[in-house]
Amino acid sequence: MTALPSRIAAFALRRPKLAALLLGAVSATGFAPLHLWPLTLLAFAGWMILIARSPKGWRALGIGWAFGVGHFTIGLNWIATAFTYQAAMPAWLGWIAVVLLSLYLAVYPAIAAAAAWLIKPRATRISRRRPICSPLPRSGRSPSGFAAGCSPALHGIPWA
Numbered sequence: 001m002t003a004l005p006s007r008i009a010a011f012a013l014r015r016p017k018l019a020a021l022l023l024g025a026v027s028a029t030g031f032a033p034l035h036l037w038p039l040t041l042l043a044f045a046g047w048m049i050l051i052a053r054s055p056k057g058w059r060a061l062g063i064g065w066a067f068g069v070g071h072f073t074i075g076l077n078w079i080a081t082a083f084t085y086q087a088a089m090p091a092w093l094g095w096i097a098v099v100l101l102s103l104y105l106a107v108y109p110a111i112a113a114a115a116a117w118l119i120k121p122r123a124t125r126i127s128r129r130r131p132i133c134s135p136l137p138r139s140g141r142s143p144s145g146f147a148a149g150c151s152p153a154l155h156g157i158p159w160a
Helices: 003-013 016-030 037-053 057-075 075-081 092-105 105-129
Strands: none
Touching: 003 016, 003 037, 016 037, 016 057, 016 075, 037 057, 037 105, 057 092, 057 105, 075 092, 092 105
8 A cells, every 4th residue: 555655656757747637637526516625635736746846847837738638628528518408519529629628728727837837946945034924913014913924915805
């Protein structure tokens, strides 16, 4: 049983894009109708590990794109079901639409992955000097505890 996590890690290191595609598919199970949200959290954590271990930004971009393709292909399968209710359209056309839409929408997780990879070294340098968010309020910001120690964007008002 202890060999299974090491085999999974070895697979992820050998084929990070395929691992990201599978993690994306698993992450979509956290939404309706399955509601397996702990799997979504684990899949996102695995995706972030793949991005952090990526040696180049282009590889991180590809990992993000593969994750997005897996996520949106499973998450948007309701579109293929909707095509079955159209009398003049064949059902297989729905799956082509799902895959093409997923290939397009995967650009956004790819951009997020590349941005995360770009700020990775900077974030580790900042965290060594001073925490980004501290539970202690800084002077003159806000009287509310945790939000006062954070950046101005996290000031405790969700709509501002």
